[in-house]
Amino acid sequence: MGDCVKLRPEGTYAGKQGFSYFEGIAKETVGSQGVCMHLLTVPPGGRAKAHKHATHETAIYVISGAAKMYWGDRLEHCMDTVAGDMIYIPADVPHLPFNDGDEPAVAIIARTDPHEQESVVLLPELEALVP
Template sequence: MTVKSKPTCRLIRPDNTYDGKQGLSYFEGISTETVGAKGICMHILTMPPGARAKAHLHEAHETAIYCLSGEVDTWYGDELENHIVVKAGDLFYIPAGVPHLPANLSDRPSSAVIARTDPNEQESVVLLPELDARVPR
């Protein structure tokens, strides 16, 4: 007789980092890889001053961001034609399939909690190098 184990709660201390396809380093958090998550991914991102991601989209998952500190300029839309500044205390939503590029143009680090509806986080990242030049450096 095989005994099937029940899922259980897991504690993650974000000590390790990984480099995402987007060109940023993330603190390892909740994902399929770390805890066996089936429908969510959550991690912490700290962007140093001057850091910017590569233009990209997440073709199969939504993203919710809570900015803990600092501020990040984000361009979004088919041609990155829209611009918003996400500041500490703000919540920001990015639908699946929307191209975007965040950049920390300030002189202070910015940190955020990022949650996505794909537990594999990097699975549906699509880089859009043709849009990178649309955002000033």
């Protein structure tokens, strides 16, 4: 049986996607085996790099602010998100979040990959598809 661990999201790390994430629950921090969970603040004008999470699902809860998320094989879909929304992203689905608002967007992100960044696959060929 393992130990229960409590963390406070204070330190950050630079994600491949182009954002700084607050350290959270991950194999690297607490030894988790099947999940990671992080806190993300996207500043006004903040935009991630186009990416997907190979073989891992993502769940997002927007705490405050608003953002858009482009998604699909060619980032052809656009989803508006606001505080209180829960978003599900299936494994291997390309996506690109973008905060086009005037205030930071804050969200909790959970993935079925216990590593902070292992399943991130950058998709630079899709970058120019989003204005």
